[in-house]
Amino acid sequence: MELVLDTVRKTFGGVVAVDDVSAVMPQDRVTALIGPNGAGKTTLFNAITGFDPPDRGSISFGDQRIDGLPPWRVAELGLIRTFQTPVGFTTLTVRESLLAAATPHFAETPVGALGLSRKARDHERASGDRAEEITAELGMAELLDVRTDELSAGDRKLLEFARSLMAEPKMLLLDEPAAAVAPANIGRLSQLVRRLCDERGLGSLIIDHNLSFLMQIADEVHVLDRGALLASGPPAEIAANPDVMRVYLGEDGAEGEGA
Amino acid sequence: MTNPIFWVGVLTLAAIYASLAMALNVESGWGGMWDLGIAGLLAAGSYCYVILTADPDLGMRFAPGLSMWVAWPLSALFTGLVAFAIGAPALRLRREYFLITTLAFAEIIRQLVVIQADFTRGTLGIPNINRPFDSFVTGRDYNYVLLGIAVVAAAVMYLVTRQVGISPFGRTLRAARDNEAVALALGKRVNRMRIKTFILAGVLIGATAPVYLFYIRAISPQLFAPGITFTVWTALVIGGLGSIRGGLAGAFVLIVFTEAVGLIEVDPSHINILVAIEPFLVGLLLVLVLRFRPDGLFSERSAFGAGNRAAGRSAGDSRPAGAAQGSGG
Amino acid sequence: MQNVVFGIVTGSILAVATLGFALVRQTENFLNIAHAQMMALGAFVGVVLVDTYGMNIFLAGAITVIGLGALGVVLSAVFFQPVRHQGGTVLLFTSIGLALMMYAAILALFGTQARFYPDVSGGLHRFAGIGIATNELVIIGLAFGSIAALQIFLNSTGLGRAIRAVASNDDLARVRGVPVRTVSNTIWFISSAFGAMAGVMLGVLGAVNTEIGWHNILIVLAAAVLGGLRSITGVILAGLLLGIMMDVSALFIPTAYRPVVAFGVLVAVLILRPEGILSVQRRKDAVVA
Numbered sequence: 001m002e003l004v005l006d007t008v009r010k011t012f013g014g015v016v017a018v019d020d021v022s023a024v025m026p027q028d029r030v031t032a033l034i035g036p037n038g039a040g041k042t043t044l045f046n047a048i049t050g051f052d053p054p055d056r057g058s059i060s061f062g063d064q065r066i067d068g069l070p071p072w073r074v075a076e077l078g079l080i081r082t083f084q085t086p087v088g089f090t091t092l093t094v095r096e097s098l099l100a101a102a103t104p105h106f107a108e109t110p111v112g113a114l115g116l117s118r119k120a121r122d123h124e125r126a127s128g129d130r131a132e133e134i135t136a137e138l139g140m141a142e143l144l145d146v147r148t149d150e151l152s153a154g155d156r157k158l159l160e161f162a163r164s165l166m167a168e169p170k171m172l173l174l175d176e177p178a179a180a181v182a183p184a185n186i187g188r189l190s191q192l193v194r195r196l197c198d199e200r201g202l203g204s205l206i207i208d209h210n211l212s213f214l215m216q217i218a219d220e221v222h223v224l225d226r227g228a229l230l231a232s233g234p235p236a237e238i239a240a241n242p243d244v245m246r247v248y249l250g251e252d253g254a255e256g257e258g259a
Numbered sequence: 260m261t262n263p264i265f266w267v268g269v270l271t272l273a274a275i276y277a278s279l280a281m282a283l284n285v286e287s288g289w290g291g292m293w294d295l296g297i298a299g300l301l302a303a304g305s306y307c308y309v310i311l312t313a314d315p316d317l318g319m320r321f322a323p324g325l326s327m328w329v330a331w332p333l334s335a336l337f338t339g340l341v342a343f344a345i346g347a348p349a350l351r352l353r354r355e356y357f358l359i360t361t362l363a364f365a366e367i368i369r370q371l372v373v374i375q376a377d378f379t380r381g382t383l384g385i386p387n388i389n390r391p392f393d394s395f396v397t398g399r400d401y402n403y404v405l406l407g408i409a410v411v412a413a414a415v416m417y418l419v420t421r422q423v424g425i426s427p428f429g430r431t432l433r434a435a436r437d438n439e440a441v442a443l444a445l446g447k448r449v450n451r452m453r454i455k456t457f458i459l460a461g462v463l464i465g466a467t468a469p470v471y472l473f474y475i476r477a478i479s480p481q482l483f484a485p486g487i488t489f490t491v492w493t494a495l496v497i498g499g500l501g502s503i504r505g506g507l508a509g510a511f512v513l514i515v516f517t518e519a520v521g522l523i524e525v526d527p528s529h530i531n532i533l534v535a536i537e538p539f540l541v542g543l544l545l546v547l548v549l550r551f552r553p554d555g556l557f558s559e560r561s562a563f564g565a566g567n568r569a570a571g572r573s574a575g576d577s578r579p580a581g582a583a584q585g586s587g588g
Numbered sequence: 589m590q591n592v593v594f595g596i597v598t599g600s601i602l603a604v605a606t607l608g609f610a611l612v613r614q615t616e617n618f619l620n621i622a623h624a625q626m627m628a629l630g631a632f633v634g635v636v637l638v639d640t641y642g643m644n645i646f647l648a649g650a651i652t653v654i655g656l657g658a659l660g661v662v663l664s665a666v667f668f669q670p671v672r673h674q675g676g677t678v679l680l681f682t683s684i685g686l687a688l689m690m691y692a693a694i695l696a697l698f699g700t701q702a703r704f705y706p707d708v709s710g711g712l713h714r715f716a717g718i719g720i721a722t723n724e725l726v727i728i729g730l731a732f733g734s735i736a737a738l739q740i741f742l743n744s745t746g747l748g749r750a751i752r753a754v755a756s757n758d759d760l761a762r763v764r765g766v767p768v769r770t771v772s773n774t775i776w777f778i779s780s781a782f783g784a785m786a787g788v789m790l791g792v793l794g795a796v797n798t799e800i801g802w803h804n805i806l807i808v809l810a811a812a813v814l815g816g817l818r819s820i821t822g823v824i825l826a827g828l829l830l831g832i833m834m835d836v837s838a839l840f841i842p843t844a845y846r847p848v849v850a851f852g853v854l855v856a857v858l859i860l861r862p863e864g865i866l867s868v869q870r871r872k873d874a875v876v877a
């Protein structure tokens with residue numbers, strides 16, 4: 001199964017934020033999406049996940065057209081995204097946030113609230129165990145009962161990632177998951193992303209400015225520049241591409257240091 | 260003090276407001292829907308109940324004369340239906356637009372009651388509403404029966420809303436309130452869930468309406484002016500929006516306080532002041548609580564046991580079971 | 589046609605009231621529910637000055653408007669300034685609390701009896717079969733005069749421009765050294781004075797009772813929302829339109845439906861705007877932020 005973009009375009013007033021992008025991202029691989037600030041990466045995520053539908057072009061996941069679907073429907077199909085600015089469920093604890101992500105629809109009704117369904121209770125218990133596992137792997141086990149708005153920015157970023165794992169994803173869309181995360185935790189993060197892909201076939205599409213992090217885990221890299229796809233290929237090839245280096249070093253040197 | 264029957268009445272009223280405030284908390288505290296249309300829902304439930312049970316001799320166009328035990332659940336369901344009719348369009352709007360729309364709908368309902376006098380007797384109102392068990396207990400003693408009914412209603416309301424609050428459903432509601440975009444990104448059908456919550460609040464308010472009528476005894480459209488909405492909100496804000504016990508505690512504080520001050524002897528020539536005391540105190544309490552204790556008496560944080568880094572305790576939910584009966588009786 | 593004229597009179601009063609309301613909404617960023625109680629207070633203070641103290645209606649009106657404008661400044665300092673940092677919802681609920689307290693004060697001071705301004709209609713003029721009383725002409729004149737004066741003030745004085753700067757972007761204005769305090773006081777003065785003026789006008793045309801505030805808050809909200817909370821011209825048009833619709837509808841349906849028409853129009857406009865008003869924008873904010 002794959003995520004397929006076909007000449008996707010999105011404009012804001014006069015600004016062409018995404019300029020006829022076509023790409024194929026396998027659901028069971030790790031794909032990186034890089035590009036300088038304002039290249040249109042987040043806009044592309046918003047288009048894929050239904051938050052800000054594209055002006056034209058088509059997006060499909062597996063054999064399902066997903067452009068024009070509402071965000072919750074895209075998520076139901078298994079495309080789970082995270083957000084660049086990790087605000088999260090401010091007043092919920094880490095544990096509550098993770099459990100909320102895992103709660104099935106049938107428990108989310110006033111009648112379901114009565115807690116009569118055995119299935120819902122079993123699901124809740126299993127989710128609790130999974131929440132503890134995931135937070136342990138990300139080194140944030142001791143934060144389970146801390147409110148989201150009391151977490152550091154880095155921990156909130158990790159929570160974004162953990163939360164998306166709880167929602168039964170088929171493919172993850174991670175918007176700068178490593179930004180503000182402590183270096184030790186970036187290691188855990190990249191291991192986990194890689195392992196999920198290799199062992200369980202759960203691939204991801206990752207935006208980040210930390211190129212060393214991405215180059216280690218990505219199978220394929222797409223470079224976006226001013227809305228258009230500049231280059232695509234395996235990490236080594238991209239690292240050697242003079243156009244990519246020019247975009248990064250010439251216009252935004254600071255961002256290129258990671259490479 | 261004074262006369263025990265007076266205090267029985269005060270506690271009855273407090274229990275009724277507590278029920279309304281707890282119902283409001285589900286949609287506003289946890290659901291994040293700032294509903295200023297409580298009066299409208301209460302009017303819908305009240306008039307539904309009154310019309311279904313009215314004495315055919317009153318000359319209303321539709322008076323099936325149903326038993327109150329049939330009319331009671333029907334009123335709750337009807338109010339849920341009205342909530343759906345309001346919520347489905349209004350929930351497409353956010354924040355203050357939602358608030359204005361619900362306020363406007365409530366006022367429309369009240370005006371419709373005035374205008375549809377064939378069915379509702381308009382501003383004439385309907386006196387002498389039948390009350391449960393009043394053939395067995397009469398006179399002053401009936402006030403104790405009424406207190407019992409109101410306290411049981413408040414206790415049931417407490418248990419129901421608490422269950423909603425601590426359930427996965429309540430958790431997702433709070434999540435979507437905190438961050439709609441993230442909830443959507445996780446596949447939550449936020450709007451559908453909110454409509455269901457709005458209907459639930461309608462059913463709960465509609466179920467409380469007959470108790471309110473037993474207390475008031477006579478119904479007329481003025482009862483459902485926006486004032487009652489503001490009083491319920493004040494109770495909830497005082498108690499703590501989003502906490503499990505907030506509505507309960509806030510209503511008792513507010514009602515006991517305003518009624519007690521009403522006891523102060525006032526010269527009959529200053530009758531105006533007597534009339535003004537209640538709105539003044541409600542307003543003053545609201546202003547003071549918002550200024551000095553914006554989270555209310557009980558905060559949402561205390562209700563859902565979020566520890567902090569230092570305390571690091573586990574998120575066991577607070578278990579205040581029995582508190583309802585305790586303060587209600 | 590006659591009803592259109594009534595509607596224009598109602599609409600001008602509504603425009604004045606709503607403009608005061610919208611000014612606070614734009615600059616202080618909350619819906620001031622107490623605004624309509626200021627209208628009620630204006631109607632009462634005016635009627636007391638005229639009826640009890642035998643004052644000339646114009647003098648009484650001027651004293652009421654200036655006095656209540658000043659009161660508005662004091663109330664804002666006492667009630668709203670201290671909770672300003674807590675944001676729009678706390679301010680909104682504080683304004684509900686203040687509205688209840690003002691309502692109580694009106695009940696205590698003026699009692700529950702309806703009161704009336706002495707007949708100041710001053711004769712009927714007829715133009716092509718349509719009648720309009722002198723006082724109605726004066727009301728329309730004063731309403732548009734004040735609105736025009738406000739426009740001129742906002743556009744061509746330093747303070748007025750500062751207010752517009754605050755209305756468009758509070759933080760920027762603060763950084764640029766706009767005297768925020770003075771600006772805020774001026775806004776409250778104008779807003780309350782406009783509310784009081786609308787109250788006196790309403791009183792002159794009808795009965796003065798303690799419920800004026802609660803009856804009008806919804807109509808003012810409706811006009812403010814219809815006009816778009818951020819546009820002065822929009823507010824004026826919405827006020828006029830709503831006034832005309834309410835009075836013209838009286839030809840086809842019982843007058844009892846008058847407020848229902850206002851709220852019905854409000855609800856219809858809110859709901860029929862296909863994208864909703866804030867829903868989409870807020871969603872985007874959350875994503876892009």
Ligand SMILES: Nc1ncnc2c1ncn2[C@@H]1O[C@H](COP(=O)(O)OP(=O)(O)OP(=O)(O)O)[C@@H](O)[C@H]1O
Binds near residue numbers: 035037040041043
């Ligand atoms: N809602 C919006 N309205 C108007 N313009 C927008 C909107 N969202 C994004 N843009 C513009 O689209 C372009 C792409 O923005 P986008 O956020 O997608 O960039 P990005 O690649 O994610 O950058 P960064 O690395 O800084 O996150 C920018 O010029 C931005 O200003």
Ligand SMILES: [Mg+2]
Binds near residue numbers: 042
């Ligand atoms: Mg971005």
